[in-house]
Amino acid sequence: MHSDPAEIKKSIRTYGIVGGLLLVFTVITVAVNQVHLAVPFAITVALIIATMKGSMVAAIFMHLNHEKKWIYGALILTLAGFIILMTVPFFTVADAVGAPNHAPPAAEHAEPRH
Numbered sequence: 307m308h309s310d311p312a313e314i315k316k317s318i319r320t321y322g323i324v325g326g327l328l329l330v331f332t333v334i335t336v337a338v339n340q341v342h343l344a345v346p347f348a349i350t351v352a353l354i355i356a357t358m359k360g361s362m363v364a365a366i367f368m369h370l371n372h373e374k375k376w377i378y379g380a381l382i383l384t385l386a387g388f389i390i391l392m393t394v395p396f397f398t399v400a401d402a403v404g405a406p407n408h409a410p411p412a413a414e415h416a417e418p419r420h
């Protein structure tokens with residue numbers, strides 16, 4: 307960070323823009339919540355909005371946009387791990403192991419055997 311007044315004004319302007327965008331995305335989050343979308347689509351929209359907000363915070367407020375390449379490597383590794391962990395439940399649901407067997411319903415009024 308430089309102590310040049312022009313650089314400081316530029317940084318303050320950037321923080322203000324990102325703060326305003328975070329406020330806009332928060333309003334969008336509340337508005338989308340009021341629409342009552344289907345669950346899979348609602349989760350997708352919520353994750354997209356959260357990703358946008360999180361990336362703005364990480365890049366600007368955490369100053370990761372000025373960091374070295376190994377920081378980005380750690381972030382990419384984290385993202386890859388997240389994707390892997392999110393796909394694990396899909397594989398457990400997609401297999402047939404543990405699927406319930408559907409037995410025919412028992413007759414309630416069966417005649418007694420003699």
